Amino acid sequence: MSGQFGMYPFIISSLWVTVIALLLAGPVCLLSAIHLTQYARPIVLRIMHPVIDILAGIPSVIFGVWGVLAIVPFVGDHIGPLFGKSITGYSILSGGLVLAVMIIPFILNILIEVFRTIPEELTEVTLSLGATHWMVIKHVLLRKAFPGIISAFSLGLSRAFGETIAVLMVVGNVTRIPTGALQPGYPLPALIANNYGEMLSIPRYDSALMLAALVLLVIVILFNIISRWLIFRVERNT
Amino acid sequence: MKLGVRKAEELFFRVVMFLATTVILLALLMIIFTILHKGLAAVSWKMISQLPKGGFYFGKEGGILNAILGSIYLASGASILAILFGLPVALYINIHLHKNKRLVTAIRFMLDVMWGIPSIVYGAFGFTVMLFFGMRSSLLAGMLTVTLFIIPIMIRSIDEVMKTVPKGLLESTLSLGSTKSETAYRVYFKQCISGVTTALLLSFGRAIGDAASVLFTTGYTDNLPTSLSEPTATLPLAIFFQLSSPIAEVKERAYASAVILTVIILIISLVSRVSARKYLKHKIK
The missing domain is CATH 1.20.5 (Single alpha-helices involved in coiled-coils or other helix-helix interfaces)
Structure with missing residues (x-):
C-alpha cells in the first residue's frame, strides 16, 4: 500500500461503454424522431409518448436485471461465438447495449422538441419548390436542427457516463485496460459504488474515490453546460 | 437525380x-x-407481507416487506421535502422574478445542469457530508440525499407547467389588488395543480427507483425502521443484493422484487396520466 492510485482503466472503460451506447442509441433516436415528427400519424405519437415516458421512468436497477437476464446471455451465446470467442457475456458491449436503451428516451424527447421548434414554413417553402419530403428533411431540417441534435447526443452521453447500477450489473467489473468491446470493463461509477465500503479502511482511499466522483461530476457538468447552451441558442433563434 | x-x-x-x-x-x-x-x-403474498427471516439469504423463509416499506418511507419523505422547497421556488421564479428574464434563464440553466448530475455523485456527496457530521447511514441521511437529487426534477417540472400559464392571468389578478403571494398560492397553484401532481409523482418515481444515491447513505437492514436515525432497506438495493447471490432461490426472489418495483413504477405512471386528465377540467383557459 503505497497510497498511490490510478484511474486510467476506469476512465477508458467508461469511455468505451458510453461511446458504444451513443453509437447504438443515436441513430435510432434520430430516425425515430424524424419519423414521429414528420411522417407519423397522430395516433402513433399518442402511443409513443407514454412509451417514452415509461421507458424514462423505469429504474436503472430494473434495466440491470433485464441486462443480466436478456442481454448478457445474448452477448455470451450469440455475439461472442460470432467473433470466435467464448465469453461469459459480462462485457463492455452488454453495458453499452443496456445503456443505449436507457438513454433512448432522454435523447428522443429532446430531439422531438428540437424538430418541433423548426418553423413549418421552411418545410412548406422547400416542398413547393418540388422537393420530396425526404429531401426537405435531408437538406433543410437536419441542417437547421444540427446544433440541437449535437446537444441531444451530448446530453445522452453525459447521462450514460454517470449511470451506475445498471452498468455495474452487466459490465463484468475487471480492473484491466479494455481493448475490445467483448472484454469486461470497470467504469468509474461502478468503481465508486463497489468500493465505498472499504473507503475508510485503506489510507487515502476515500480521497481517491472522491477524485473519481469529481472527475465524473466535472465531465458531466461540462457536457451539460455545452449542450444546454446550444439548445438555448436554438430556442432563442427560432 | x-x-x-x-x-x-x-x-x-x-x-x-x-x-x-x-x-x-x-x-x-x-x-x-x-x-x-x-x-x-x-411473487407470492409471503414475499410482500413478511420480513426476511433467519437464513433468508440462503433461500429460506421470508419476504421483502422491509425493502418495500423502506423504499416507500424514503421516497415519500424525500418527495414531501422536495415539494416543500420546490413549489415555492417554482412559484417565485414564475411570479416574482418574471420580469428579470436573465436571472430566470440562469436559474433554469443551473437547475437543468443539476438534473444532469449522476445520482452516484449525489450519493458520494451525501456520504462525505455524513462522515463530516459523524452520522451513520440512516433513513434521514438517505432522505436528504434523495431530496437533493429530486429537487431539480421537481422544480423544473412544475416550472415547465407554470410557463404555459397565460401572462394575462397574472396581470389581471394583480390589477384586482391581490398580492403576488396570493396570486401565487391561490391562482397559480390551483391553475397548475395537475402539473404539480405530475411533478410530485415523477419525483416519487425517481426517488423510489434510484439505487446509486441510497447505496452509501441509507444502508441496509432486515428490520423495519422505527426512527429516522436507523438504516433502512430499499427495493432497488434488495434487487441488487439478491441478484448477486449465487443461490437460485435468492435469485428468483430478486426477479420477483424486480416485478414489484416495476409494477409500482407502472402504477405511478398510470396515476399521473389519469390525474393529469382529471384536473385539466378546472383549468382556466
Whole structure:
C-alpha cells in the first residue's frame, strides 16, 4: 500500500461503454424522431409518448436485471461465438447495449422538441419548390436542427457516463485496460459504488474515490453546460 | 437525380425510420415481458407481507416487506421535502422574478445542469457530508440525499407547467389588488395543480427507483425502521443484493422484487396520466 492510485482503466472503460451506447442509441433516436415528427400519424405519437415516458421512468436497477437476464446471455451465446470467442457475456458491449436503451428516451424527447421548434414554413417553402419530403428533411431540417441534435447526443452521453447500477450489473467489473468491446470493463461509477465500503479502511482511499466522483461530476457538468447552451441558442433563434 | 431514385431513397428511409420507432417500442415491451416472465412465478403474498427471516439469504423463509416499506418511507419523505422547497421556488421564479428574464434563464440553466448530475455523485456527496457530521447511514441521511437529487426534477417540472400559464392571468389578478403571494398560492397553484401532481409523482418515481444515491447513505437492514436515525432497506438495493447471490432461490426472489418495483413504477405512471386528465377540467383557459 503505497497510497498511490490510478484511474486510467476506469476512465477508458467508461469511455468505451458510453461511446458504444451513443453509437447504438443515436441513430435510432434520430430516425425515430424524424419519423414521429414528420411522417407519423397522430395516433402513433399518442402511443409513443407514454412509451417514452415509461421507458424514462423505469429504474436503472430494473434495466440491470433485464441486462443480466436478456442481454448478457445474448452477448455470451450469440455475439461472442460470432467473433470466435467464448465469453461469459459480462462485457463492455452488454453495458453499452443496456445503456443505449436507457438513454433512448432522454435523447428522443429532446430531439422531438428540437424538430418541433423548426418553423413549418421552411418545410412548406422547400416542398413547393418540388422537393420530396425526404429531401426537405435531408437538406433543410437536419441542417437547421444540427446544433440541437449535437446537444441531444451530448446530453445522452453525459447521462450514460454517470449511470451506475445498471452498468455495474452487466459490465463484468475487471480492473484491466479494455481493448475490445467483448472484454469486461470497470467504469468509474461502478468503481465508486463497489468500493465505498472499504473507503475508510485503506489510507487515502476515500480521497481517491472522491477524485473519481469529481472527475465524473466535472465531465458531466461540462457536457451539460455545452449542450444546454446550444439548445438555448436554438430556442432563442427560432 | 431522377425522380425514381429520389422516391426510392425516400421509401428506403421511411422504412428505416419506421423500424427505428418499432425498435424503441419493442425494447420497452421486451423489458417488461422479461421481468414479468422471470419474476411472476416467484411473487407470492409471503414475499410482500413478511420480513426476511433467519437464513433468508440462503433461500429460506421470508419476504421483502422491509425493502418495500423502506423504499416507500424514503421516497415519500424525500418527495414531501422536495415539494416543500420546490413549489415555492417554482412559484417565485414564475411570479416574482418574471420580469428579470436573465436571472430566470440562469436559474433554469443551473437547475437543468443539476438534473444532469449522476445520482452516484449525489450519493458520494451525501456520504462525505455524513462522515463530516459523524452520522451513520440512516433513513434521514438517505432522505436528504434523495431530496437533493429530486429537487431539480421537481422544480423544473412544475416550472415547465407554470410557463404555459397565460401572462394575462397574472396581470389581471394583480390589477384586482391581490398580492403576488396570493396570486401565487391561490391562482397559480390551483391553475397548475395537475402539473404539480405530475411533478410530485415523477419525483416519487425517481426517488423510489434510484439505487446509486441510497447505496452509501441509507444502508441496509432486515428490520423495519422505527426512527429516522436507523438504516433502512430499499427495493432497488434488495434487487441488487439478491441478484448477486449465487443461490437460485435468492435469485428468483430478486426477479420477483424486480416485478414489484416495476409494477409500482407502472402504477405511478398510470396515476399521473389519469390525474393529469382529471384536473385539466378546472383549468382556466
